[in-house]
Amino acid sequence: MRRMKAVIAYDGTDFSGYQAQPGKRTVQSEIENVLAIMHKGEKVRVFASGRTDARVHATGQVIHFDTPLSIPSDKYQMALNAQLPGDVRILEMEEVDQDFHARFSAKGKRYRYKWNCEEVQSPFKRNYTVETRGRKPDVNKMEEGAEYLVGTHDFTSFCAASTPVEDKVRTIYSIHFEWHDQELHMVIEGNGFLYNMVRIIAGTLWEVGIGKREPESIKEILEAKNREMAGTTAPPHGLYLEKVFY
Amino acid sequence: MRRMKAVIAYDGTDFSGYQAQPGKRTVQSEIENVLAIMHKGEKVRVFASGRTDARVHATGQVIHFDTPLSIPSDKYQMALNAQLPGDVRILEMEEVDQDFHARFSAKGKRYRYKWNCEEVQSPFKRNYTVETRGRKPDVNKMEEGAEYLVGTHDFTSFCAASTPVEDKVRTIYSIHFEWHDQELHMVIEGNGFLYNMVRIIAGTLWEVGIGKREPESIKEILEAKNREMAGTTAPPHGLYLEKVFY
Structure with a gap:
């Protein structure tokens, strides 16, 4: 074989x-x-x-x-x-080699989350970006909030409450933001991600970006180890699994 | 009103x-x-x-x-x-004004036709570009062929045979080609287009680009006033109505 x-x-x-x-x-x-x-x-x-x-x-x-x-x-x-x-x-x-395993050999992953900040969303983007109806977040604040997430933490607050995995400690290597015309992308790399983790991070940092939360609140959310402290789970169609590292 | x-x-x-x-x-x-x-x-x-x-x-x-x-x-x-x-x-x-009419006031239109020349077509482009499976045409030849179409001609050979319109004389203002990474776009402007005209032009110029026809054959096709002389009708999902001029 x-x-x-x-x-x-x-x-x-x-x-x-x-x-x-x-x-x-x-x-x-x-x-x-x-x-x-x-x-x-x-x-x-x-x-x-x-x-x-x-x-x-x-x-x-x-x-x-x-x-x-x-x-x-x-x-x-x-x-x-x-x-x-x-x-x-x-x-x-x-x-x-026979000892390669797509899941168990993975050392890390990169995901991308896309928001489309056009006033009127192009019909061609409806399934590929999340519409903000022209709202543009404060990316500096999102970056500031993201800094608290980078590193090794217990991400209980940032995964679906039903997640059966016991060990919720993961390491995020980096989170950065990029503008591509009217699209804002969040690019996140880490050694592993819990269920819904990227979407909850995206949803929570979005709330920081629009002033609904302070960047410092991210630290408190992490410490609380309680899913209810974090923001909403951002919609699935903005999310891309971009790379798996081995 | x-x-x-x-x-x-x-x-x-x-x-x-x-x-x-x-x-x-x-x-x-x-x-x-x-x-x-x-x-x-x-x-x-x-x-x-x-x-x-x-x-x-x-x-x-x-x-x-x-x-x-x-x-x-x-x-x-x-x-x-x-x-x-x-x-x-x-x-x-x-x-x-009340005398504006979307159809009758139109002075011209611009269409865009998109081919995707990637070896492996991105799943995100399947409905938005026509896959060439890595084949790249000779765009100089396509441009050479396109020159015969620019101007005022009877486009009988370049419209669906069933087209009921009597007067098949139209004016093409310009046809040009653009590369966008691996995508080839044909941009065509004219005072009006017959049924399937852009797609038959795209299909025929594509055949010129891959060496199935000579650029000079376009002149003969026009003169023949016979749909069967032209190439195949390019697929619909590569075509975009981009602008209407008034």
Whole structure:
């Protein structure tokens, strides 16, 4: 058996998230369906670096799977892309060692969150950015608030209250903001992210940016270890999984 | 009654074109539905500069309609946008003279056609550009071919054979090509366009670009006044109505 690693992109709009669920259209099941065809009906399980929710996008998700087929990686990639629907694409593919695991070998991730601050949102952006109806936040304040999050902390306040993971300590390496015309992007890197963590950080820093909270409040929220202290979970369609580090 | 002019944008992906058709989701009917609500159920007919087909986009379509409501233009625009679905947006709105007509007052139009020449097409571009699977045309040859089209000609060879219009003489002011990273855009301006004309021009010039036809063949195609002489009709989702001139 060969182990194949692939970097994939998907438009999350029409998916019920990454992970296979009975009766739902998911990224995992679309890829597994095509692999099953290539393997004459045999199920090939695909492992990803992590799940993404419905409507969340990826420009650099990583997956791996095992295959007995001796097709060269580039031809393998072309064969998959030829059969996959247009909203999932294999961007890169290579054979890796058997000990590589898309999830367990991951050392960190980069996510991007996009707000569109145009007065009138372009119809072409409705599924790809979160509309602020012309409201422009104070990015200096958002950066100031973000500083409290960088480093190693218990992120209990910044993950869905239902998260079953025991250890909620994670390290955020960096958070920075970029303007791309009227779009504001938050780019965040860390060694791992809890469920909804990036969206709760985005939602809370947005509230700092529009003056609803002070930058210093971020410190208190972290210390409280209570999800209710943080802001709202920002909508899924502004979020992109951009890169997985190994 | 006041006459309102509006510049609108729409993502054509989920529409059966601009024009109202029974049982279909169209741009015109979405706007007319919202206007009917604003006018307490009374039908307000919307007139556009022209139709666009299913999956064709617009970044600068123009419409007009008459209304007894005395709402200022900017508030009117906001009220419409608040109720319209996200894939149609009113970009600008103003009150105009009663003799303005979105279609009959139009002096010309600009369309844009987009090809995506990436090796692997981004999932985010699948509905907005036409995939060439990494193939890059010879743009000099396309420009050379385009030169024969610029000017006043009988465009019978470049419109759908079924077009009922008698007079097929139109003037093309300019055709130019632009690279935007891996995207090739054809920008075309003229005093008017026949049914499918831009897409047949795009499809035919593409064939020139990939060496399937010589640039000089465009002259012969024009002279033949026969649709069968021209190339294939390029797919709808690469096409954008960008501007209407008055």
